[in-house]
Amino acid sequence: MSAAATAARADADGQLTVRVWRGAEHGGFQTFQVARRANQTILDVVTEIQREQDATLAYRYACRVGMCGSCAMVVNGRPRWTCRTRVARAEEGGQITLEPMRNMPVVKDLAVDMESFFEKWRDAKGFFEPGETPANDFAVVRPDSPERAQADAGVECINCGVCYSACDVVSWNPEYLGPAALNRAWTLVNDVRDRGQDARLDAVSGDAGCHSCHSHMSCTEFCPKALAPTYAIAGLKRVTARRVWKRGS
Ligand code: SF4
Ligand code: SF4
Ligand code: FES
Numbered sequence: 001m002s003a004a005a006t007a008a009r010a011d012a013d014g015q016l017t018v019r020v021w022r023g024a025e026h027g028g029f030q031t032f033q034v035a036r037r038a039n040q041t042i043l044d045v046v047t048e049i050q051r052e053q054d055a056t057l058a059y060r061y062a063c064r065v066g067m068c069g070s071c072a073m074v075v076n077g078r079p080r081w082t083c084r085t086r087v088a089r090a091e092e093g094g095q096i097t098l099e100p101m102r103n104m105p106v107v108k109d110l111a112v113d114m115e116s117f118f119e120k121w122r123d124a125k126g127f128f129e130p131g132e133t134p135a136n137d138f139a140v141v142r143p144d145s146p147e148r149a150q151a152d153a154g155v156e157c158i159n160c161g162v163c164y165s166a167c168d169v170v171s172w173n174p175e176y177l178g179p180a181a182l183n184r185a186w187t188l189v190n191d192v193r194d195r196g197q198d199a200r201l202d203a204v205s206g207d208a209g210c211h212s213c214h215s216h217m218s219c220t221e222f223c224p225k226a227l228a229p230t231y232a233i234a235g236l237k238r239v240t241a242r243r244v245w246k247r248g249s
Pocket of ligand 1: 220
């Protein structure tokens with residue numbers, strides 16, 4: 001698109017100054033000017049830079065509607081899903097600073113490698129275990145049962161990694177399973193159909209598990225789906241502690 005056409009599309013609010021992390025080896029931050037537009041999201045801004053100013057800019061997204069969890073970045077110091085974050089909500093005096101998520105290796109620019117994040121889901125046994133002889137019929141789970149309510153509270157996670165990026169314990173201890181994997185484990189602990197609870201509770205109660213959480217709530221504060229991994233982890237702490245007492249008595 002020509003510069004004139006770009007300017008014509010801009011609304012009357014003028015320009016945004018956008019600082020984008022390009023890696024220490026490339027001088028750190030690079031600054032771009034982007035036209036402000038009505039209802040513009042942070043992801044719109046990054047996409048406009050990549051399409052119209054610098055095609056080498058690397059970032060990640062897929063759905064653009066808050067479902068896939070792939071577009072998270074640090075925006076003005078705060079981890080966010082960028083496809084559902086409006087510029088008007090995140091900019092500070094017309095300035096936006098974009099960095100890759102923390103606690104994961106950077107592949108390039110704003111794209112991080114999420115492999116360790118997903119490996120921890122596996123390590124926390126964050127998958128349904130039907131047992132060796134699953135029932136043929138559908139299980140009946142009452143919608144108003146306490147277990148169902150606990151599972152419902154955490155089940156809408158989109159694996160975006162925002163909570164993981166916000167967690168200082170992950171920064172201090174890279175082995176820590178982290179809020180998303182533990183939140184997932186808690187939904188499965190409350191799944192009455194699951195037959196893998198012993199292995200799961202063993203997995204989440206080790207040195208890098210739920211008891212390492214300092215309950216400082218960053219994960220819960222920043223989760224774009226308004227989930228509360230801190231409370232899920234508190235549930236795991238209760239259940240694993242009770243299990244130890246039972247074994248000792
Ligand atoms: S509450 Fe626990 S998991 Fe959440 S950010 Fe704090 S230390 Fe990390
Ligand atoms: S718990 Fe929330 S912040 Fe963490 S991965 Fe899931 S949706 Fe993202
Ligand atoms: S692009 Fe899918 S959640 Fe943002």
